[in-house]
Amino acid sequence: MKIFKKDKTKKITNERSLEIERERSNKSTSSSSSSNQKSKKLRIFRINAVQNPNDVPHFDEFQVPVKRWTTVLDALLDAKSYQDSSIGIRYSCRMASCGSCGMKINGIPRLACYTKISDLDTNTITCEPLPNFPYIRDLVTDFSQFFAHHRSVMPFIQNKKADIPDVNELSEYEQSPQDLDKFLQFSYCIKCGLCYSACPTVATDLKFPGPQALSQAYRYYADSRDSDKSNRLKVIDTSHGIWRCHFAGSCSNVCPKGVDPALGIQLLRSHLLGISNSEKKIAKLQDRSNNNSYREELEEEEEEEEK
Amino acid sequence: MTSATSAKRIDDNNKNDRTNREGLRGWLNPLTYGWERVSYWFQRLTGIFLLVYFIGHVYETSSLVSGPDAWAAMLELTQTVGGHLFLILVIGASTLHTVNGIRLIFTQSGQGLGKPGRPDYPYDPTSVNNKQRSGLWIAFILAAVAMLYGANVLFSGE
Numbered sequence: 001m002k003i004f005k006k007d008k009t010k011k012i013t014n015e016r017s018l019e020i021e022r023e024r025s026n027k028s029t030s031s032s033s034s035s036n037q038k039s040k041k042l043r044i045f046r047i048n049a050v051q052n053p054n055d056v057p058h059f060d061e062f063q064v065p066v067k068r069w070t071t072v073l074d075a076l077l078d079a080k081s082y083q084d085s086s087i088g089i090r091y092s093c094r095m096a097s098c099g100s101c102g103m104k105i106n107g108i109p110r111l112a113c114y115t116k117i118s119d120l121d122t123n124t125i126t127c128e129p130l131p132n133f134p135y136i137r138d139l140v141t142d143f144s145q146f147f148a149h150h151r152s153v154m155p156f157i158q159n160k161k162a163d164i165p166d167v168n169e170l171s172e173y174e175q176s177p178q179d180l181d182k183f184l185q186f187s188y189c190i191k192c193g194l195c196y197s198a199c200p201t202v203a204t205d206l207k208f209p210g211p212q213a214l215s216q217a218y219r220y221y222a223d224s225r226d227s228d229k230s231n232r233l234k235v236i237d238t239s240h241g242i243w244r245c246h247f248a249g250s251c252s253n254v255c256p257k258g259v260d261p262a263l264g265i266q267l268l269r270s271h272l273l274g275i276s277n278s279e280k281k282i283a284k285l286q287d288r289s290n291n292n293s294y295r296e297e298l299e300e301e302e303e304e305e306e307k
Numbered sequence: 308m309t310s311a312t313s314a315k316r317i318d319d320n321n322k323n324d325r326t327n328r329e330g331l332r333g334w335l336n337p338l339t340y341g342w343e344r345v346s347y348w349f350q351r352l353t354g355i356f357l358l359v360y361f362i363g364h365v366y367e368t369s370s371l372v373s374g375p376d377a378w379a380a381m382l383e384l385t386q387t388v389g390g391h392l393f394l395i396l397v398i399g400a401s402t403l404h405t406v407n408g409i410r411l412i413f414t415q416s417g418q419g420l421g422k423p424g425r426p427d428y429p430y431d432p433t434s435v436n437n438k439q440r441s442g443l444w445i446a447f448i449l450a451a452v453a454m455l456y457g458a459n460v461l462f463s464g465e
Contacts (some may be wrong), residue, residue, distance in 0.1 A: 185423045200344075203331075245415075246350070262434040263432065
């Protein structure tokens with residue numbers, strides 16, 4: 001299926017890039033007797049949507065050297081460093097923690113830093129911007145709509161009892177490991193947008209918050225420190241809200257951090273339907289204004305537990 | 308670049324459809340994201356197919372008001388090889404849509420999906436596990452069995 005109006009393929013075959021390529025391959029063969037360096041073709045989506053609104057999307061092809069451990073991000077940076085410095089890529093941590101380098105690699109949304117070329121098992125690697133995110137330039141997309149949805153679900157703990165005006169009156173919550181496990185998985189979200197781009201409902205409905213925002217709604221709903229559950233449910237219980245999810249499971253399949261947004265959405269829906277127990281035990285606030293008495297209390301509790 | 312120019316350019320971008328939305332293409336390709344996406348695709352496709360069949364069925368039965376001859380002529384259409392194949396598709400689509408629909412009622416109510424836990428690498432999402440998927444296999448198997456039974460009845464005339 002053709003995605004673009006016009007597929008203009010430009011081959012980078014200038015003398016300088018070939019020269020660098022040759023120099024590098026000579027160096028690698030001379031320095032290492034067991035050299036496993038190969039080269040692969042990198043097809044990169046190119047567009048400059050902000051500076052030139054009439055720019056026609058097209059692919060540029062680059063031949064890049066790869067090793068067993070080369071990631072797609074490494075290959076992209078190689079092409080940017082030695083062949084075309086104008087390639088637009090967003091990246092930061094290179095270790096799947098920041099979620100900046102999300103892109104569609106060989107048809108599937110993935111993190112470029114987390115995808116090894118050897119795992120792709122193809123000679124041509126096609127990199128496109130994440131679908132359902134507006135273009136900015138090349139592989140860089142606009143996340144403003146995505147973050148707006150994230151903000152709309154109030155991704156923060158709300159508890160009126162925890163409104164502590166004086167820092168000296170420091171308090172903390174009592175939360176058991178079992179309570180923590182109910183939401184911890186969902187708090188590993190790095191907001192990379194892969195789930196949002198894989199979701200078929202997001203593809204057709206601009207107002208749908210998407211798997212990321214909905215799983216975060218569940219993350220705060222399930223947190224025993226949060227007590228504002230009715231307002232949370234009100235935000236997502238709309239015609240374009242949680243009911244538009246049809247459980248295609250693609251969000252969970254592409255998530256690089258094991259967040260499993262589909263699980264969060266279905267669990268949240270079970271609470272809305274009243275199937276799951278909607279009564280949540282709100283964590284107690286522990287007053288630590290007098291540290292000595294707090295320690296004494298803790299010691300007493302420990303003694304009781306030992307008995 | 309001034310902010311006014313920048314704003315104008317962003318407006319222009321919107322006019323030129325830089326939204327990069329997948330639209331219907333988003334769900335027309337079922338093969339990229341795993342079995343749940345295949346199930347999603349089949350559920351929609353069979354739903355649309357059954358809706359079209361339902362409209363045709365209402366039209367077919369409404370021929371009764373034009374007398375027994377009109378009704379008999381309409382029934383003749385289903386007695387051809389093409390008519391039989393169409394009815395077999397209806398049997399398969401309705402079975403798959405029903406059984407998979409029942410599975411989706413459970414999963415979309417949070418049942419049979421497992422509990423949240425601490426994810427370990429390599430991440431294996433619990434919501435798309437084999438326990439949950441077994442409902443999908445049952446739907447496919449039952450649809451195939453129903454189609455075979457239907458084919459046997461229609462073509463052998465028993």
